[in-house]
Amino acid sequence: MLKQTEGSHAVAEAIALCRPQVICAYPITPQTHIVEGLGEMVKAEELKKCEFINVESEFAALSVAIGASAAGVRTYTATSSQGLLFMAEAVYNAAGLGLPIVMTIGNRAIGAPINIWNDHSDSMSMRDAGWIQLYAETNQEALDLHIQAFRLAEELSCPVMVCMDGFILTHAYERVDMPTQQQVDAYLPPYSPRQILDPADPVSIGAMVGPEAFTEVRYLSHHKQLRALDLIPELAAEFKAQFGRDSGGLIRTYRTDDAETIVVALGSVNGTVQEVVDEMRARGSRIGSVSIGSFRPFPLDPLREALKAAKRVVVLEKCLAVGLGGIVSDGVRKSLSGIVLNGYTVIAGLGGRAITRASLTRLFEDAERDALEQVTFLDLNADVVSYELERESQTRRTGPTAEAILRRIGTVASNIG
Amino acid sequence: MHEQDQQIKFYQTGTFTVGNRLLAENQRSVQADMHRTNSLNSGHRACQGCGEALGARYAIDAAMQATGNQLIAVNATGCLEVFSTPYPETSWQIPWIHSLFGNAAAVASGVAAAQRALGRPDVRVIAQGGDGGTTDIGFGCLSGMFERNDDVLYICYDNEAYMNTGVQRSSATPPAARTATTPALGPAPGNVFGTGKNVPRIAMAHRIPYVATASVSNLRDLERKVRHAMGIHGARYIHIFVPCPLGWGSAPADTIKLARLAVETGLFPLFEAHDGQVTSSTPIRHKVPVTEYLKLQKRYAHLFGKEPDLGRIAQIQGMADRNVDDFGLLQ
Numbered sequence: 001m002l003k004q005t006e007g008s009h010a011v012a013e014a015i016a017l018c019r020p021q022v023i024c025a026y027p028i029t030p031q032t033h034i035v036e037g038l039g040e041m042v043k044a045e046e047l048k049k050c051e052f053i054n055v056e057s058e059f060a061a062l063s064v065a066i067g068a069s070a071a072g073v074r075t076y077t078a079t080s081s082q083g084l085l086f087m088a089e090a091v092y093n094a095a096g097l098g099l100p101i102v103m104t105i106g107n108r109a110i111g112a113p114i115n116i117w118n119d120h121s122d123s124m125s126m127r128d129a130g131w132i133q134l135y136a137e138t139n140q141e142a143l144d145l146h147i148q149a150f151r152l153a154e155e156l157s158c159p160v161m162v163c164m165d166g167f168i169l170t171h172a173y174e175r176v177d178m179p180t181q182q183q184v185d186a187y188l189p190p191y192s193p194r195q196i197l198d199p200a201d202p203v204s205i206g207a208m209v210g211p212e213a214f215t216e217v218r219y220l221s222h223h224k225q226l227r228a229l230d231l232i233p234e235l236a237a238e239f240k241a242q243f244g245r246d247s248g249g250l251i252r253t254y255r256t257d258d259a260e261t262i263v264v265a266l267g268s269v270n271g272t273v274q275e276v277v278d279e280m281r282a283r284g285s286r287i288g289s290v291s292i293g294s295f296r297p298f299p300l301d302p303l304r305e306a307l308k309a310a311k312r313v314v315v316l317e318k319c320l321a322v323g324l325g326g327i328v329s330d331g332v333r334k335s336l337s338g339i340v341l342n343g344y345t346v347i348a349g350l351g352g353r354a355i356t357r358a359s360l361t362r363l364f365e366d367a368e369r370d371a372l373e374q375v376t377f378l379d380l381n382a383d384v385v386s387y388e389l390e391r392e393s394q395t396r397r398t399g400p401t402a403e404a405i406l407r408r409i410g411t412v413a414s415n416i417g
Numbered sequence: 418m419h420e421q422d423q424q425i426k427f428y429q430t431g432t433f434t435v436g437n438r439l440l441a442e443n444q445r446s447v448q449a450d451m452h453r454t455n456s457l458n459s460g461h462r463a464c465q466g467c468g469e470a471l472g473a474r475y476a477i478d479a480a481m482q483a484t485g486n487q488l489i490a491v492n493a494t495g496c497l498e499v500f501s502t503p504y505p506e507t508s509w510q511i512p513w514i515h516s517l518f519g520n521a522a523a524v525a526s527g528v529a530a531a532q533r534a535l536g537r538p539d540v541r542v543i544a545q546g547g548d549g550g551t552t553d554i555g556f557g558c559l560s561g562m563f564e565r566n567d568d569v570l571y572i573c574y575d576n577e578a579y580m581n582t583g584v585q586r587s588s589a590t591p592p593a594a595r596t597a598t599t600p601a602l603g604p605a606p607g608n609v610f611g612t613g614k615n616v617p618r619i620a621m622a623h624r625i626p627y628v629a630t631a632s633v634s635n636l637r638d639l640e641r642k643v644r645h646a647m648g649i650h651g652a653r654y655i656h657i658f659v660p661c662p663l664g665w666g667s668a669p670a671d672t673i674k675l676a677r678l679a680v681e682t683g684l685f686p687l688f689e690a691h692d693g694q695v696t697s698s699t700p701i702r703h704k705v706p707v708t709e710y711l712k713l714q715k716r717y718a719h720l721f722g723k724e725p726d727l728g729r730i731a732q733i734q735g736m737a738d739r740n741v742d743d744f745g746l747l748q
Binding site: 057075 | 498514524531
């Protein structure tokens with residue numbers, strides 16, 4: 001059914017259609033509307049046979065989810081930013097125990113300085129925790145990915161993060177096609193756990209494992225993700241057959257066939273990138289783009305196939321490996337082992353900095369001329385940075401940096417967008 | 418009242434081997450029952466004289482009997498977890514999960530929620546951890562589980578320090594005690610005299626249905642309290658005093674003796690509370706001075722050198738006396 005709704009609410013409805021049995025909720029912007037929506041549905045008894053638990057922290061949220069999942073029920077939670085970091089220990093633990101929890105990440109920057117707006121620093125910080133990480137381009141895809149995520153998680157007994165850009169998707173009202181309960185039931189069978197805490201058949205879960213077996217246990221987690229490389233496209237194809245639309249998959253290419261310049265990005269910014277690609281194509285540029293839908297497992301082979309004929313690749317990242325440059329770039333370059341082309345890393349959209357068509361156009365035109373640095377910070381205000389560096393060189397006690405920059409810039413609102 | 422729950426008191430002198438042989442079969446303890454479940458089975462790697470292994474064995478078998486063996490246990494990281502499940506072996510004969518150090522209460526809340534979702538109200542949940550996992554790192558999750566009144570019995574096995582990592586101070590470490598992080602050095606050797614952190618009383622402040630303290634010196638009482646707790650729904654808390662020969666520098670053979678002295682000095686009062694109100698306490702028949710208890714442990718050796726630290730011994734005696742007053746233990 002077509003409807004106009006907020007991204008968070010669309011996801012909440014999709015989760016409800018997946019018949020979760022335990023949901024843990026703790027508020028953090030910008031994912032809060034998702035769990036609020038689910039809380040309403042449980043309270044109003046629209047979502048039945050589901051326990052909705054308000055916990056005291058994100059660490060508790062995922063810990064409750066771990067207990068529920070190990071006890072054999074379908075379990076969901078959501079978080080963002082600091083919340084994901086606060087539950088970090090449990091994030092690794094859920095994956096190590098092989099529990100198929102599905103968690104939405106409403107992607108948001110990490111402080112300090114505290115910032116509630118969108119980038120990918122949060123989920124990227126957990127990229128090696130053993131969770132599958134899927135990134136949504138649109139609200140429709142966010143909704144669809146959650147339905148696929150439960151199927152994927154439960155088939156592999158591996159937790160899945162569905163990452164959607166905070167505010168840009170979570171708070172945007174868009175048209176979505178909401179599937180029916182019947183459709184979802186046909187796609188997603190009831191949860192059949194591989195391991196369960198059951199008095200009738202007692203098992204110990206979470207034993208101490210020493211050097212004699214730790215590598216093997218870790219290898220098997222890696223192997224699960226390698227299996228996911230096959231399963232993710234299969235589930236997306238099955239989804240298309242059943243629901244009639246493309247959602248999910250490992251990567252999605254856009255006008256890359258004869259492209260000399262290919263932009264690689266994750267999440268909602270792909271919409272803007274594709275518009276710029278269209279505009280530049282209309283002016284004769286041979287440019288295309290690739291959207292990475294699955295960051296873990298990382299789709300090395302499909303990326304290589306998509307990029308191998310290009311002259312250059314621009315990796316547009318909403319995250320920063322401080323002291324190195326790009327996080328996504330590492331994977332992209334690994335996929336290109338043995339292929340010689342120019343690779344550029346562009347750090348963009350940090351802490352909600354708008355990524356405009358004008359900026360991207362300038363950037364891609366520079367790339368076409370190979371006039372980019374290895375690492376570029378899109379729309380970096382060089383004046384502010386130089387001023388602050390100069391000030392720091394003159395004075396020892398400069399005080400807190402972020403506050404000094406804010407004073408220099410003036411009002412915050414005038415600089416967003 | 419179940420026969421086993423009757424208050425049976427043994428008055429003996431000269432020996433402490435009070436036995437089930439003195440009782441009718443239906444009055445005997447769970448451990449004396451041929452059908453006890455041995456939930457924490459033999460062969461685990463606990464030290465000789467481990468109070469925690471003893472406490473857990475009695476507690477879980479009693480809970481198993483009370484629930485008709487419909488029990489799931491969640492364990493915090495710590496000695497109990499490590500000594501019971503060295504891969505690929507496990508001592509647990511019941512469904513058991515270990516997740517992290519600080520989240521046992523929350524994981525147990527999740528297991529309990531799953532039972533509600535599955536329509537299995539008969540399957541009950543216990544969470545357990547040491548004092549570090551309970552009074553320190555797991556405290557937030559514990560308070561959350563209490564406040565929501567989740568259907569979980571949380572058992573803290575209190576040996577008064579982080580023993581698994583090599584005897585470091587926890588918020589349950591008593592004043593003056595030597596640990597690896599409160600060495601017996603300088604003008605005020607051992608742990609500081611802080612304000613203390615009485616988690617049973619903090620549990621009571623949540624007004625949860627049931628809070629109790631228990632000791633491995635009073636195993637019938639421990640069993641009774643666990644069985645009673647399993648007859649109640651909602652959040653419940655039992656704080657069990659479990660001496661640690663390794664961490665305390667005491668003889669393994671003295672574990673029960675030390676646990677009894679902790680009770681008889683007044684340092685560890687045994688009581689029960691329902692809905693936030695104390696409803697019973699175990700009186701002390703012959704009050705013992707704290708020195709009798711302290712002298713058996715190397716962690717207090719610095720108090721008894723050539724010049725005994727009378728001031729600080731008196732402070733510890735004061736703590737015991739306050740407990741005796743607070744709970745009316747000398748009736």
